[in-house]
Amino acid sequence: MTLLEERKWLPHLVGGIGIFLSLLVWGVLEYWLETQLPFTPFLHTYHPWLILIVGIAISILLAATISNAQVAHQRELRLQQMNEELQKEINERINAEESRQKLEIALLQGQKLQAMGTLAGGIAHDFNNILYAIVGYVEMAREDVDKESLIYTNLGKVLEATQRGRDLVARILAFSRRQHHQFEAIQLKPTIEAALALLQPTIPASVMLHFEATVDPMILGNQTQLHQVLVNIINNAVDAMDAEGEIRIRLDRMPPGHPLLKHLPALPGQNYCKIEIKDTGHGMDPHTMKRIFEPFFTTKEVGKGTGLGLSIAHSIIKEHQGEIIVTSKLGHGTTFEILLPEYKAA
């Protein structure tokens, strides 16, 4: 087939050679046979003119066949190309649709979390008042009893319990994004490396932690908050792995025009960078995945998790004008994709 491709001169050449050979044979026969062997029966049956005509006819037929084969092959190629283009378009549409669905879910979650944030702020306010009343009365009661008495000790336990309440309120407030954080231009790669250095000693030796960065973008953000996001997600990944496994963290740049970015409130031409955290844990079912960023939603045993880690991570990324997307399949691990707008100094 390769001989046929892109060789438009081939039929002409074949036809030409055929006609030339036919003429040559005709000439030889006309000249040589008639002069040397004029009375052979061959010439009575196959006259040179007849041989010439047949030769020319075969040449033309051969040239036409080659030409037809070329046209058919070109059509086949065109069809193949059209099929590929169509397939590419279908894939693009599927990707765009998937991205749109993912972001729709993220948007819905964002709205839900925003509403919960407002609620959490209100709860925190009321809870602080309740705690204050308890602490105040207990402290006064302690002043009135003997310091060696059991009542004094037990009231001390009440104060300890209120301390836990205070910590919880602090976490609720952190979730509800009411805290003021200083944003500055930071390099993302060293920020991730620092968070991983913090985490490394707490991760079991059987869990491998890999970090790969193809770029080192700069973002406008708060380093402590981003550490918190990474710590929360990676700790969850470790918990999802029972004993051993692998966590891969990858830092990439997403060029403008990426299907995922088409649905983000990005500035025209703005680059986003992506932190991907992929674990080999037991994954999640769709129901769990849908609720993963909701505050107080936890799959851990009572007392082992507050259910605030990922909702805090979500609110922090939103505060950074970014997006956090989770994909997971039961038994096949979980992937978190964090998209953050890249910062370019003016």
Add this chain to the structure above:
Amino acid sequence: MAKILLVEDDDLVRDMLTQVLQRASHTVTCATNGEDAAEYLKKEMPDIMVTDIIMPKKSGITLISEVKNRHPEMEIIAISGGGRLDPTGYLDLSESLGASVSFEKPVDNTALLMAIDLLLHGKKEKVE
């Protein structure tokens, strides 16, 4: 010791704080919101005003701003447990409006009493 106006909408906190302040020998007058406090301040002049921030009718922020306009010498202590902002957000705002000290709820009452003493002491020094 001192004449204190306590502005707090939460009954439990208000009663508790009244007891705490009275135990420290202060004279306490209570108001349940900013509006009642403003009314009281038209007739009486306390040494110190301790006010919550999130309250019905008139918030602590508005109250502090009005009181500081009318009585710049008044010492104000703001306390807050947060709300639409986190507690520090409100307290920063109240201090920028003129509150002398601010505390995040749940307040350490020993620190609150100490702050009252220090403010009173400072006031006396100013008078002397």
